[in-house]
Amino acid sequence: MALLEIRNLSVEFDTTSGPFRAVDGVDLTVDPREVVAIVGESGSGKSVAMLALMGLLPDGATVTADRLTFEGEDLQRMPARQRRQVIGRDVSMIFQDPIASLNPCFTAGFQIGEVLQAHLGLGRRQRRERTLELLRLVGMPEPERRIDAFPHQLSGGMSQRVLIAMAIACRPKLLIADEPTTALDVTIQAQILDLLLQLRDETGMALVLITHDMGVVAETAERVVVQYAGQQVERQSVRGLFRAPHHPYTHALLAALPERAEGGRLPAIPGVVPGQGDRPAGCLFNPRCARADALCRSVAPPRLEPALGEALCHHPVREPLA
Amino acid sequence: MFGFLLRRVAFLAPTFVGITVVAFGFIRILPGDPVLLMAGERGLTPERHAELLHQLGFDRPIWQQYLTYLGNLLQGDLGTSIITKNPVLGEFLTLFPATVELSLCAIFLAVALGVPAGVIAAVRRGSLLEQAMMGTALVGYSMPIFWWGLLLIILFSGILHWTPVSGRISLIYFFEPVTGFMLIDALLSGQEGAFGSALSHLILPSIVLATIPLAVIARQTRSAMLEVLGEDYIRTARAKGLSPLRVIGLHALRNALIPVITTIGLQVGVLLAGAILTETIFSWPGVGKWMVDSIFRRDYPAVQGGLLLIAGVVMVVNLVVDLLYGLINPRIRHQ
Numbered sequence: 025m026a027l028l029e030i031r032n033l034s035v036e037f038d039t040t041s042g043p044f045r046a047v048d049g050v051d052l053t054v055d056p057r058e059v060v061a062i063v064g065e066s067g068s069g070k071s072v073a074m075l076a077l078m079g080l081l082p083d084g085a086t087v088t089a090d091r092l093t094f095e096g097e098d099l100q101r102m103p104a105r106q107r108r109q110v111i112g113r114d115v116s117m118i119f120q121d122p123i124a125s126l127n128p129c130f131t132a133g134f135q136i137g138e139v140l141q142a143h144l145g146l147g148r149r150q151r152r153e154r155t156l157e158l159l160r161l162v163g164m165p166e167p168e169r170r171i172d173a174f175p176h177q178l179s180g181g182m183s184q185r186v187l188i189a190m191a192i193a194c195r196p197k198l199l200i201a202d203e204p205t206t207a208l209d210v211t212i213q214a215q216i217l218d219l220l221l222q223l224r225d226e227t228g229m230a231l232v233l234i235t236h237d238m239g240v241v242a243e244t245a246e247r248v249v250v251q252y253a254g255q256q257v258e259r260q261s262v263r264g265l266f267r268a269p270h271h272p273y274t275h276a277l278l279a280a281l282p283e284r285a286e287g288g289r290l291p292a293i294p295g296v297v298p299g300q301g302d303r304p305a306g307c308l309f310n311p312r313c314a315r316a317d318a319l320c321r322s323v324a325p326p327r328l329e330p331a332l333g334e335a336l337c338h339h340p341v342r343e344p345l346a
Numbered sequence: 347m348f349g350f351l352l353r354r355v356a357f358l359a360p361t362f363v364g365i366t367v368v369a370f371g372f373i374r375i376l377p378g379d380p381v382l383l384m385a386g387e388r389g390l391t392p393e394r395h396a397e398l399l400h401q402l403g404f405d406r407p408i409w410q411q412y413l414t415y416l417g418n419l420l421q422g423d424l425g426t427s428i429i430t431k432n433p434v435l436g437e438f439l440t441l442f443p444a445t446v447e448l449s450l451c452a453i454f455l456a457v458a459l460g461v462p463a464g465v466i467a468a469v470r471r472g473s474l475l476e477q478a479m480m481g482t483a484l485v486g487y488s489m490p491i492f493w494w495g496l497l498l499i500i501l502f503s504g505i506l507h508w509t510p511v512s513g514r515i516s517l518i519y520f521f522e523p524v525t526g527f528m529l530i531d532a533l534l535s536g537q538e539g540a541f542g543s544a545l546s547h548l549i550l551p552s553i554v555l556a557t558i559p560l561a562v563i564a565r566q567t568r569s570a571m572l573e574v575l576g577e578d579y580i581r582t583a584r585a586k587g588l589s590p591l592r593v594i595g596l597h598a599l600r601n602a603l604i605p606v607i608t609t610i611g612l613q614v615g616v617l618l619a620g621a622i623l624t625e626t627i628f629s630w631p632g633v634g635k636w637m638v639d640s641i642f643r644r645d646y647p648a649v650q651g652g653l654l655l656i657a658g659v660v661m662v663v664n665l666v667v668d669l670l671y672g673l674i675n676p677r678i679r680h681q
């Protein structure tokens with residue numbers, strides 16, 4: 025049984041200028057120990073999709089899904105109380121902006137200990153011991169001192185380590201890391217990624233990694249989902265994707281990478297992800313696509329077979345990258 | 347933290363001098379002659395009038411009077427009431443507990459109702475409940491105190507006979523003040539029913555005095571909570587699987603309280619100003635009513651001293667609030 029199964033997940037925001045579909049028909053299956061990457065430009069709905077899974081979207085969001093299960097249990101029908109027991113214990117998430125994600129009024133130790141208290145019922149002494157252990161595990165320098173530090177006394181990297189410690193406190197089965205390294209400088213980035221992979225190896229947790237960074241995808245993930253304007257436009261193994269991207273968007277992304285497969289952020293391709301007001305008819309990518317024709321501009325593209333990267337496209341790229 | 351405290355205290359000195367000028371000047375700007383008012387209906391010969399003015403020192407140039415006043419102040423002498431001939435400080439200290447008791451009850455009421463109301467309004471954002479609560483707060487905020495006090499007296503004392511009209515306790519009880527706080531003294535006296543009587547006398551004035559601070563605190567809490575609830579760390583708290591009560595009541599409220607505490611501190615000044623009216627309406631024997639009476643009698647030393655002492659109290663309270671602010675805000679505490 026898959027650890028996580030998402031079928032046809034959509035999220036619609038109720039905005040002042042009408043409904044806005046930020047996530048559109050997303051599927052995701054994650055097995056234990058697996059590392060799946062989600063890539064896509066800013067605004068493509070990566071965070072919103074995962075927040076929907078966690079049940080963390082604000083009230084103005086409507087979440088629908090044909091299937092949303094964790095270990096076979098339906099998260100949608102689960103009572104709120106039971107869902108809170110899964111969230112934070114078995115599934116946890118670390119967020120894009122580590123500094124803003126810590127409560128400025130409480131010490132690092134308190135904020136980590138809270139999870140241990142809520143889910144494992146540990147007493148004060150045990151909490152402190154386990155918190156120190158976690159801080160050591162995530163490579164926090166001088167953990168005995170930092171455990172009593174307030175967030176403003178921590179650097180971005182240290183804050184991220186605290187958040188990771190918090191997220192792995194109950195040995196989750198699935199960790200969602202939303203751009204865990206964007207806010208950090210390069211040396212720290214590598215350390216954090218190594219740490220996440222090491223945790224995967226040691227505890228067998230699965231990892232969903234949201235990133236802008238194709239280099240990170242190449243180094244860490246086994247499978248990758250490419251998201252564009254709320255839709256998954258391509259789903260492939262990492263190796264397959266770097267060899268032969270089939271969706272024109274992915275193709276353009278990879279073809280434009282300076283040293284292909286070796287690293288670098290998402291390269292800029294002309295144009296931007298369409299927002300609320302300017303979603304075109306037909307394929308959402310058509311204004312930026314070199315292959316777009318009349319069909320693309322009027323008819324939404326079909327989902328293609330796995331051999332073509334399950335691409336959402338009328339005219340997929342069939343040749344591997346040179 | 348110590349430097350922070352020192353700076354604050356250093357800042358108080360010039361403020362205090364400013365207040366002496368205002369306190370000294372204010373009562374003298376009002377038309378009216380204390381000696382004539384003292385004499386009342388009987389009238390006074392011009393010679394006797396001049397003699398009394400001279401005795402009180404009111405015939406000297408104003409700057410001389412001010413300097414004398416300041417000189418006495420520096421020696422801790424606030425002067426003597428020209429009506430009762432009692433030291434101003436003594437009168438103030440006798441009456442002050444009554445005002446403190448009323449103000450504490452009012453601020454307690456305002457915080458105890460205002461903070462939860464603001465939190466609920468923020469959490470139930472956009473609901474009918476929120477609109478009703480914030481509408482009520484707006485009405486409370488713009489409520490003319492005098493009118494509101496009379497309205498409550500008419501309703502609860504006049505028509506319903508639920509509460510007494512004035513004073514601090516029913517006249518059938520008598521005991522020597524120990525703490526000056528009627529609720530505590532009533533308990534200490536051991537007289538049956540005394541506490542209940544004191545409490546029933548406190549209710550209406552407290553409500554009246556609490557009304558404006560309550561509205562201000564509710565509104566401030568709501569807006570602070572709305573801001574905090576949108577913060578990333580609230581999402582983190584929810585992602586940990588914590589109960590909504592803990593997320594809102596601990597993670598959000600703890601942050602929202604930082605600006606709210608400042609607001610509460612600022613309300614102390616508003617409260618003392620409100621106490622002047624409230625005490626007058628309810629014949630509450632506190633410093634507020636005393637100030638009003640002294641102004642009507644043109645009791646220069648009493649008004650000067652009273653204003654100065656009240657201003658001093660406000661400044662001390664604000665200082666305490668600043669310290670408290672530093673205490674609950676870790677970012678300031680570690681500077």
Ligand SMILES: Nc1ncnc2c1ncn2[C@@H]1O[C@H](COP(=O)(O)OP(=O)(O)OP(=O)(O)O)[C@@H](O)[C@H]1O
Binds near residue numbers: 044046066
């Ligand atoms: N609460 C909200 N109300 C309305 N629209 C929202 C809300 N949250 C997100 N959106 C919109 O949903 C879209 C997807 O946002 P999302 O944060 O998922 O993007 P992302 O792929 O994570 O981008 P980034 O790489 O910048 O993190 C964006 O257009 C965003 O403006």
Ligand code: SF4
Binds near residue numbers: 308310337338339340
């Ligand atoms: S459907 Fe057409 S416009 Fe859309 S990606 Fe494919 S080729 Fe480009």
Ligand SMILES: [Mg+2]
Binds near residue numbers: 202
């Ligand atoms: Mg995001």
